[in-house]
């Protein structure tokens with residue numbers, strides 16, 4: 318059959334078959350399919366002369382090799398992943414119309430990617446660093462990406478700080494050293510942005526180096542909105558609880574682990590049939606409760622540095638997910654996966670959290686740079702909806718799903734079908750603004766409550782000692798005493814005990830407190846002085 322239709326059928330049914338490809342099934346050939354007698358056959362003038370430009374085989378080989386690397390992720394570059402499924406155990410259709418949470422026993426295919434944050438793609442898995450925890454749910458209503466971390470809070474609540482913060486976690490522009498050898502930038506940033514303290518306490522404590530990826534929880538961190546079929550909505554915070562429990566590695570132990578410790582652990586556990594599982598749970602809150610929370614406890618639901626009190630807002634379980642399949646081709650199935658917090662199916666919406674709002678833009682933007690404009694068409698990213706979907710996006714590099722002869726405009730000759738909106742737009746988009754924006758850059762006494770509870774109630778005495786050692790070790794390689802004095806003052810606001818112990822460990826006397834300190838990243842101390 319010489320028709321183009323026959324060719325297309327031959328070509329595009331092959332992704333699934335190619336995943337299982339073995340060398341014994343293939344004949345060595347150049348990229349246009351011409352068989353070659355041997356890979357080491359180079360055409361040259363005579364025995365020892367220069368090479369020939371006509372040698373397509375060599376040019377083909379070298380020019381493809383030259384382009385093997387795509388840009389690595391600007392953050393979270395080192396990672397591991399696997400495939401599996403989510404199963405709904407306790408439907409939440411009363412509060413959300415999200416298809417994935419609607420039916421007991423219904424399964425949804427997923428791919429998960431775990432990562433460290435600051436290091437490059439070959440960096441050490443056991444770094445003291447938050448861990449990324451992303452889940453791509455291939456729901457029948459479109460893909461939903463939960464792009465979470467293993468900590469419920471973050472270093473900042475003002476998205477404009479993110480590139481600054483990340484740069485201080487990466488290599489120095491001049492010395493090219495990381496903060497393992499020179500922590501000056503690291504402490505400069507943190508000692509100027511005290512709202513980071515809750516995350517710093519977690520990072521420097523036992524949870525700072527989880528034991529691989531199977532033994533850690535995941536947290537959305539951001540407040541989201543759950544919208545039901547009547548268009549009513551509540552705020553929600555998603556938790557992914559490891560059903561293996563949690564385990565950590567001490568600073569000392571981390572030095573004895575291999576660079577790919579977490580990759581090996583996850584891959585081998587799945588190969589052995591020990592499939593890791595997480596329970597998916599939601600805290601929910603009405604808009605009215607959110608206002609009360611601000612009035613009574615000064616916790617703003619759009620503030621990523623704070624958590625929702627669990628006693629007032631208990632978790633409600635909706636299902637579990639299991640990772641039971643390793644990737645067959647790491648690059649195609651894990652490196653090219655593209656998570657994006659703005660991939661949300663009906664029933665799930667973003668809140669006004671400004672950090673989340675910025676992320677809605679940043680991820681698809683970076684994917685177009687890292688992978689290309691048609692990144693959604695790659696097999697690992699392609700949606701697997703319960704309906705055939707089409708739109709008016711066309712062309713661009715590597716357009717595989719270019720939608721055939723379908724009109725590329727809203728045609729009246731060949732009209733596209735629409736699914737009516739399930740909820741009332743006015744209702745779902747009604748906003749609770751609160752004071753999220755006005756207090757973003759001000760440090761408040763409440764910022765220290767949760768870190769204080771960690772120190773006083775969660776850490777036992779050996780954990781406190783490990784914490785002090787971790788922080789003091791990190792401070793040893795800081796070149797500016799001033800940053801240490803400032804950071805000790807921030808720790809003093811948490812608990813004077815931390816400051817005293819750090820002063821002893823470092824031999825540096827910290828400032829008394831932050832009231833009279835100036836911060837380049839915030840209003841001054843507890844006062845509303847924005848003059849800096």
Ligand code: HEM
Nearest residue numbers: 390393430449450451464465466471476479538675679683
């Ligand atoms: C990865 C931006 C905050 C979790 C990334 C990437 C960018 C980015 C550009 C690389 C994506 C890629 O190349 O595929 C930002 C910005 C933030 C922010 C601008 C704040 C303004 C956060 C927060 C969390 C988070 C608060 C967690 C709650 C992640 C994770 C990944 C990631 C898990 C790795 C995704 C993967 O495995 O492919 N972020 N991020 N980020 N980010 Fe963020």
